[in-house]
Every structure is written in C-alpha cells, then in structure tokens.
Amino acid sequence: MKRKFWLPLLFAVIFIGGIWVGNSLNPIRRTKTVGEEKLLEVINLINTSYVDSVEIDSLVELTIPTLLKYLDPHSAYIPAEQLQAANVELDGKFSGIGISFQILNDTLSVIEVISGGPAEKVGVLPGDRILEVDGQDIASQKITEQDVFSLLRGEKGTHVKITVKRTNSAKPIEFEIVRDDIPVESVDAAYMLEPGVGYIKVSRFARNTYNEFLQALYKLRVEGAENYVIDLRYNTGGYMEPAVMMANEFLSAGDIIVSTRGANHKDDQIFQSDGIGAFQECGIAVLINEFTASASEIFSGAIQDNDRGWVIGRRSFGKGLVQHPVLLADSSEVRLTVQRYYTPSGRCIQKPYIPGDIVDYEAELANRFNNGESLSADSIKLHTEDQHLTVGGRSVYGGGGIMPDLFVPEDTSKITSYYINVSNQNLLTKFAYEYCDLNRPELQKGKTVEELVKLLPPDNVLLDSFVHYASINGVPARWFYINISAPLIVNQLKALIARNILGLSAYYEIINSTDKAVDEAAKHAPKPLTADS
Secondary structure (H helix, E strand, O other): OOEEEEHHHHHHOOEEOOEEOOOOOOOOOOOOOHHHHHHHHHHHHHHHHOOOOOOHHHHHHHHHHHHHHOOOOOOEEEOHHHHHHHHHHHHOEEEEOOEEEEEEOOEEEEEEEOOOOHHHHHOOOOOOEEEEEOOEEOOOOOOOHHHHHHHHOOOOOOEEEEEEEOOOOOOOEEEEEEOEEEEOOOEEEEEEEEOOEEEEEEOOEOOOHHHHHHHHHHHHHHOOOOEEEEEOOOOOOEOHHHHHHHHHOOOOOOOEEEEEEEOOHHHOEEEEOOOOOOOOOOEEEEEEOOOOOOHHHHHHHHHHHOOOOEEEEOOOOOOOEEEEEEEOOOOOEEEEEEEEEEOOOOOOOOOOOOOOOHHHHHHHHHHHHHOOOOOOHHHOOOOOOOEEEOOOOOEEEOOOOOOOOEEOOOOOOOOOHHHHHHHHOOHHHHHHHHHHHHHHHHHOOOOOHHHHHHHOOOHHHHHHHHHHHHHHOOOOOOHHHHHHHHHHHHHHHHHHHHHHHHOHHHHHHHHHHHOHHHHHHHHHOOOOOOOOO
C-alpha cells in the first residue's frame, strides 16, 4: 500500500540523492539460502585449512565490492577509514582551518580564506603559500590534495601550526590555528542576472542546502528578483530531502514532487507539496547538463512534470535509483539500492545498465559526446516507448535522464588546440593566481565585480600578458588559434581573478556573462510553459 507524505513529514525521513539514510534495513529473520551457507563454508574452509596464513578480514574487504558490482552501478561499499571523508560534502561541514586552496607548482597556495573561520581569525590571507605544517616541510614535496586534508583537518579544538610565505614579507610568518567546524556551502553563487531575474548556482544537495537556497531566494527577492534561474549543471546529487523541499517552494498544494517504489511495497512513498512555498508565483528556469544527476534530477523532474517552469540545457545523467546506507559493525558502510524513484508523471529516468558491466555504464557520457549529442538534439535517442504526460499534457520520456524543454548545445566555437594546451597545463589558473599575487593591494579596491573589472588592464593587454606567460611555460604562441580563443581565454582569466579577490560567486557572475544557456534561461524564466512549448 502506497503512503502519501506531505512535506512536514519529510523531516522524519532523510534521503541521500537517491540515498535513504538509516543504520539498518532490519531484515526479517529467515533461513539462510544454499548460496549463503556455501559462502560461509568456503570462508571457514580457507580460515582453517588453507596452506598459507590468510587474513580473512582483508579477504572479505575484497569480496564485498565484487558482490555489489553485480547488482547495479550505484550500490557501493565504503571502508571505515574512508567513510568520514565520503560524507564531508553531504554532512555540510568538517573540522579544519577554513581555507580554499590549490596546489600550484608543488606549492600549497591559499586561494580563499573562509569568512569567520579559524584561519581568518589569526590573519591568514589569500595568496599565502604554506611552507610547513606542524614543522613538516611541504613545499616542493609533490604534496597531494589528500595529504593536505590529512594535515589541516582534524578534531574540533585541536591545534595546528603553519608557516607561510607572503609576498610583502621577507621572512616566513607562523600561525597557530585552533581547528573548528567549517561549513561546506552548497550555493556557490546568488546574484541578479538582469533586472527582475535572479541566478542561483547549487553545486550539491547537502544537509544545509535547503536553508542556503532559501536564504538566496529571499536575498534576491529583496534585490528585485521576480523570476529565478536555478543552475544545477554539474550537480551530481546528494540528499533527496533538500531537493524535495526546494521544489516545494515553487509548487502548489497537492502537486506530486517524487515517489519511490521498491520490492517491499509497504515502503513505497509519494511526496507532495504542502502549498506553503513562498515562491509559487515566480517564474523559474532550471539549467541541466549531462552531469546533472540524482537529487538534481528529482528537482528538475518535479518542475518539468508539473509544467511549473522551463528545463533548459542538455539531457541529464539518468540516475533514478535509491540507496539505503547500512552501517556495519566495523563502521564501514554498504549503500544498497532498495528503491527506484519516479518523477510526478510516473517516469523512472534511470538509464539502462547491465549488472556487473560498470565499464560501459561509465563510458555512456563519452559515447553521448562522440555521437554528437552535446551539439545537436537530433542526435539524442529518446525512449519513446516509455512515454508519459506532464500535468499540461506534454510528452516526456523515461529510461535515460531528463530531456530539457529547450535544448542548448555545448559551445565549442572558441575551443582550439591552443586553448586545450593551456587549459590542460592549468596555465589559466596559475596566471590568474600570480597576477593577483602581484597586484592584490590594487585589486582589493574593487568591492564588486563591476569595480574589479574596471581595475583590470584592457582585454588585449591581459591577453598579451597571458600569451607571454604561457610561452615561457612551454606553450608557444600560435596567433591564428589564439585569436579564435581570445574571448574565451580573457573571460576565464577575469573570472579566475575575480574568484581570487571576491570569491566564487564573482567567478560565476563573470563566467556566465558569455554563457548561452544562462542567457536563454534568463529570457525564458519569466515565460509560462505551455503545451505548445
């Protein structure tokens, strides 16, 4: 029997991007099958009679992932030592010093200092290069991102000493920092695209995403937003609960948001809007692409199937499976697929897979590109045999992601071999960082994106400086290709400089200024969606 859940009851049930959170499936006790008995018998036989000494626990660690591999692509095993790191982005916080960093030229460089965090309180600044952590030399040591996490993250209240090099200081500077909880933000940007249209970039669905999203909606409303562009491109999912609550803000009472169904039908659920959302009258456009997955597809599907707003971009990933995390006795975790979720029209958008064939499943996105799908909607194979109807009678299809209402191809017109070479060598990022390092006092006079851009040199001067920098770093100037890629290179340099000085939202404000999908979303957000759209 299906159970209908109105939104207030959602607080009792937490999901992860198709993942249902719990500590136990509480299975009914039953007699072991022949296969289960056989597996236990083999393990016991190895343990008692094998010629060499074998660590059975290690053998089991290898066996579990193999078992799960033959179920579906999203059931997974997470060893105990990896579980905390795996949950950091979903939990919405971790304990550390509060910096964003990049490893440039084998040096750990501070890109951003989180406002109000431990590092800011002691005086760490963007542009600082960290030379030592607790007396350990990390400069030019081939340090990895995981090494940095191990050194700088730790229990709340513990101390860590860092030594930094700063461009205006002849001597290294030492800081002692007390680790504290650091929020992992989900809303990367929230600003006005144009009069009346606000833009919100959501990068993941974590525990705190709904609160961040709601704050962004109200902030932009105060600034004059009557319509919204919600950017879910490259958002691979997370908790399901915030996606449902976000959709609820835009939907009328009784509108279906999502339903879940599994082998145990008593656990089937239907989630409906409670009608108290504060943005039911606003126009909305949702941006998606092939990396939009899971919880992002739940939100997009709810908007599309209820004919509430426009879904714009390219076909989404196609993940419609619900995982249930089961914490095992040794603090490892199995995330087992127990249900499928269905959009309001009744479609499951999970793309096809063959159990055990993870290679083809992972290659599917590359195949889309090779087949020309990112450039032409005509290259997309719709599962027309799995047809469903939206509330307004429009046809939508299951079986392989969400097809946007308005297709916007990937813009490859300015991508050349020169651009690919400088991008692959990370020279755009390195140049922007070094440019900020040399000009930080002047650039920090710019308090807004508009003010900052006015402080930068003319486009041709910025481009010439970069080309010279690239040439002395191994990529010779090839002006035929440079001239083709010039608008793309210059815009990215400005965006990277803005991120270094003003933060991530400023990056998107500049990078989106030449994004055709964002431009279409801004145009369509105020327009009602009809059966003829």
